[in-house]
Amino acid sequence: MHSNRVGGDTVEARLTALDTAVTALLDDDLTGLSNDDIVEVLQRMETSLRKASAAGHRLIVETTERRIPEHLGCRSITDFLIGTLRISAADAARRVKGAKKAGSWHAADGGDMPVELPAAAAAQRAGVIGADHVAAVAKIMRKVPHGTGFDEITVAEKILADAACSVTPEEVAKIGAHLLAYLNPDGDVPDEKERRRRRGLRIGKQGTDLMTPISGLLDPETRTLLEPVLAKLARPGMNNPDDPESPRGDVESEDLDRDALAKAAARDTRTAVQRNHDALKVALRQVLSSGVLGSHRGLPVTAILTMSVTQVEEATGAVSTASGGLVPIRDALRMAEKAHPVLAIFDHHGRPLHLGRAKRLASADQRLALIAASGGCTRPGCDTPATLTAVHHITEWRDGGPTDITNKDLACDACHALVHDGPGGWETRVAPAGSECPGRTEWIPLPHIDPEQKPRVNHRHHLGDLLSAALAHYHARRETELREYRRRWLREPGREASDGDGP
Numbered sequence: 001m002h003s004n005r006v007g008g009d010t011v012e013a014r015l016t017a018l019d020t021a022v023t024a025l026l027d028d029d030l031t032g033l034s035n036d037d038i039v040e041v042l043q044r045m046e047t048s049l050r051k052a053s054a055a056g057h058r059l060i061v062e063t064t065e066r067r068i069p070e071h072l073g074c075r076s077i078t079d080f081l082i083g084t085l086r087i088s089a090a091d092a093a094r095r096v097k098g099a100k101k102a103g104s105w106h107a108a109d110g111g112d113m114p115v116e117l118p119a120a121a122a123a124q125r126a127g128v129i130g131a132d133h134v135a136a137v138a139k140i141m142r143k144v145p146h147g148t149g150f151d152e153i154t155v156a157e158k159i160l161a162d163a164a165c166s167v168t169p170e171e172v173a174k175i176g177a178h179l180l181a182y183l184n185p186d187g188d189v190p191d192e193k194e195r196r197r198r199r200g201l202r203i204g205k206q207g208t209d210l211m212t213p214i215s216g217l218l219d220p221e222t223r224t225l226l227e228p229v230l231a232k233l234a235r236p237g238m239n240n241p242d243d244p245e246s247p248r249g250d251v252e253s254e255d256l257d258r259d260a261l262a263k264a265a266a267r268d269t270r271t272a273v274q275r276n277h278d279a280l281k282v283a284l285r286q287v288l289s290s291g292v293l294g295s296h297r298g299l300p301v302t303a304i305l306t307m308s309v310t311q312v313e314e315a316t317g318a319v320s321t322a323s324g325g326l327v328p329i330r331d332a333l334r335m336a337e338k339a340h341p342v343l344a345i346f347d348h349h350g351r352p353l354h355l356g357r358a359k360r361l362a363s364a365d366q367r368l369a370l371i372a373a374s375g376g377c378t379r380p381g382c383d384t385p386a387t388l389t390a391v392h393h394i395t396e397w398r399d400g401g402p403t404d405i406t407n408k409d410l411a412c413d414a415c416h417a418l419v420h421d422g423p424g425g426w427e428t429r430v431a432p433a434g435s436e437c438p439g440r441t442e443w444i445p446l447p448h449i450d451p452e453q454k455p456r457v458n459h460r461h462h463l464g465d466l467l468s469a470a471l472a473h474y475h476a477r478r479e480t481e482l483r484e485y486r487r488r489w490l491r492e493p494g495r496e497a498s499d500g501d502g503p
C-alpha cells in the first residue's frame with residue numbers, strides 16, 4: 001500500500017493475512033477431511049465471504065464520500081468499479097445498491113446517517129446472510145406503502161432480516177409478499193367494480209392439432225374455489241392419462257391402492273401445468289356426471305377460509321385460504337353466505353379433538369382445527385398450504401403418541417418424510433411453556449444445518465401474529481428506553497430545581 005500511516009499498515013497486514021490464508025486453502029489437501037468437516041468448511045467459508053461483502057460496502061462508502069471516481073475521471077461509482085475491478089456492470093450495480101441499503105453513510109458534517117436496512121446490515125456483518133438476502137429484503141421494503149408508520153417499517157425489516165438468517169433469498173421474497181399483505185391488507189388490489197370488469201376466460205379457436213388455447217383472469221373468489229380442486233386431483237401419480245396404471249378419480253377413496261399411487265407418482269414426469277390440465281378435465285367430468293367431488297385429506301373439497309373476528313366485524317383486509325392464497329374480506333364474506341356448512345367457531349366445547357389411542361387417523365374436526373391454527377406445513381421455511389399437507393403425530397403413533405389435537409399438526413408429504421429415526425432424520429416436539437411460541441410444533445434441525453440444533457418453529461403462515469408480537473415488543477422496548485431517559489434527565493444537576501421554578 002502507498003500509505004505510511006498506522007491505519008494503512010494495519011489494513012495492509014490484514015490483507016496480507018487474508019491473501020495468505022486463501023492461498024493456503026487453495027493448496028491444502030482436503031482428502032483427509034471427513035464429510036462433516038467438508039460441510040463445516042463450506043459453512044465457514046460462506047460466513048467469511050458474507051463478511052467480506054459487508055467490508056466491501058465500507059470501501060464503496062469511503063470511495064463515494066471521498067469522490068474518488070470523480071477525481072479519476074469516472075462518471076459514477078459503478079463506472080469506477082467496472083474499470084478498477086474488471087467486473088460486469090450488473091455486478092457493480094448490485095454492489096453499489098447493497099452499499100446504499102446496508103452501508104454506514106455520513107452526513108455533510110461527518111455524523112453517522114441511519115442505515116437504511118439496519119437489521120439486514122447487522123446480519124450481513126455477522127456473516128449470517130449474504131448479498132442476495134439483503135437484496136431480497138430491500139426489494140420487499142421498497143414496496144411498503146408510504147402511509148405505513150415508522151414503527152411498522154422498523155419491525156417489518158427486522159422480521160425479514162431474521163427470516164433471512166434461516167431461509168434462502170427466494171424464500172425471503174415469498175415471506176415478504178405475505179408480510180406486505182398484512183402491512184397493507186387492501187394492497188393494490190383493484191376495487192370490486194374493476195375486478196368484475198377485468199375478469200374473463202378466453203377460449204381460443206381450435207388449431208389444426210385440435211388443441212385449444214385458453215387465457216384470462218380469475219377473480220379472487222374463482223381462484224379460491226379452483227385451488228382445492230387442483231390440490232386434490234392434480235397430485236403426482238393421480239389421473240395421469242399417459243400411465244394406464246395411474247389411479248383415477250378420488251385420491252381419498254378407501255379402494256385406492258396406496259402402493260400403486262406411490263409407484264405411479266415416481267413414474268409421473270408431467271409438469272405441474274400438465275397435471276393441472278389433467279385435473280381440471282377430471283373435475284369437469286365429475287361435475288357433469290355426478291356433481292360430487294368427494295373429500296380431500298378427510299375434509300369436503302371446498303374452499304376453506306380463516307378469518308378473525310376483527311376482520312368480520314370491520315369487513316376490511318384480506319383473509320387466507322387453506323390453499324395459501326389471499327382473498328379480500330368482502331369476497332370472503334360473500335362466499336361464506338353460500339358456503340358448504342363447515343364454518344365453525346372452535347371453542348373446545350363438544351368438539352371431538354381428543355381421540356387418545358382409539359384411532360390413528362385424524363378426524364375431520366381435528367383437521368379443520370389444525371388448518372385454522374397452523375395454516376400449512378409446520379416445518380420451518382416451508383410454505384406449503386394446508387390443502388397439500390398431512391396430519392402428523394408429533395410424538396409418533398408407534399411410540400405411543402395419542403391422536404389428540406395437542407399431539408398433532410400439519411406437514412406436507414415431503415417434510416413429513418423427513419421425520420424418522422435414521423440418518424438425516426428430523427425430530428419434532430411441542431414447544432414447552434415459557435418458550436417463545438408455547439404449544440407450537442418445534443422442528444429440531446440437523447447438525448449440518450445448525451450445529452447447536454436449536455428448535456425452530458415455522459412463522460411462514462403466522463406473519464400477522466409475528467408482526468403484532470414484534471410491534472408489541474418494539475413498543476415496550478421504546479417505552480422502557482424513554483422511562484430510562486427521563487430518569488437520567490431528572491438526575492442531572494439543576495434539573496429538579498429548574499423544574500420547580502416554572503409557573
